[in-house]
Amino acid sequence: MIRRDYENGIKKKTVCADGCIANLQLASGILYAHEDRTYQGYDITVGFVEEPAFEGFPNGASIRVMKLQDRAGI
Numbered sequence: 524m525i526r527r528d529y530e531n532g533i534k535k536k537t538v539c540a541d542g543c544i545a546n547l548q549l550a551s552g553i554l555y556a557h558e559d560r561t562y563q564g565y566d567i568t569v570g571f572v573e574e575p576a577f578e579g580f581p582n583g584a585s586i587r588v589m590k591l592q593d594r595a596g597i
Contacts, residue, residue, distance in 0.1 A: 564591050
């Protein structure tokens with residue numbers, strides 16, 4: 524009985540660890556350098572100047588704000 528409880532505990536931990544690894548792999552492939560939001564009639568885009576962004580290389584932040592009515596003709 525004790526051995527079966529021990530094996531079930533190991534199985535649960537293994538399944539949990541596998542799930543965490545799968546989530547990390549999926550999340551690492553879905554990284555966006557820009558994010559768009561609409562707020563009170565404005566379209567706001569925030570991101571990096573150089574893509575992809577690497578640690579140790581020069582880069583900067585990019586913030587663009589446009590009125591939604593200005594984009595109507597696009």
